[in-house]
Amino acid sequence: xxxxxxxxxxxxxxxxxxxxxxxxxxxxxxxxxxxxxxxxxxxxxxxxxxxxxxxxxxxxxxxxxxxxxxxxxxxxxxxxxxxxxxxxxxxxxxxxxxxxxxxxxxxxx
Numbered sequence: 001x002x003x004x005x006x007x008x009x010x011x012x013x014x015x016x017x018x019x020x021x022x023x024x025x026x027x028x029x030x031x032x033x034x035x036x037x038x039x040x041x042x043x044x045x046x047x048x049x050x051x052x053x054x055x056x057x058x059x060x061x062x063x064x065x066x067x068x069x070x071x072x073x074x075x076x077x078x079x080x081x082x083x084x085x086x087x088x089x090x091x092x093x094x095x096x097x098x099x100x101x102x103x104x105x106x107x108x109x
Contacts, residue, residue: 021107024074028100031067040064040093048090057087068096075103 034040041048041058048058060068 019074021104024071024100024104027067027071027074028097028104031064031071031097031100034061034064034067035093035097041090045090052089052091057089059087060093064093068093071096071100075100 031040038045039061041064042061043051043058051058
């Protein structure tokens with residue numbers, strides 16, 4: 001089985017103290033796909049944005065919670081970036097995605 005060596009610092013199938021780049025990347029891709037398909041919030045993004053204007057957080061879908069929890073565990077993100085309760089603001093989700101992208105970019109060329 002040939003290893004993918006597109007990364008300069010870490011092979012994609014390497015594990016560093018419980019961190020897996022490939023697992024984290026797959027989770028990030030899924031979260032971004034869900035965001036593009038409006039599958040993050042149970043009531044949809046439009047309603048979540050309207051609620052945010054009233055300072056009301058919106059419920060995340062079960063899959064969004066699962067993906068976010070596993071990403072959080074992989075990267076050990078501060079809970080200030082995304083509270084992993086069942087409710088969040090759309091801005092918090094976007095900040096979390098941006099943070100994970102920036103972190104994973106460390107391991108890319």
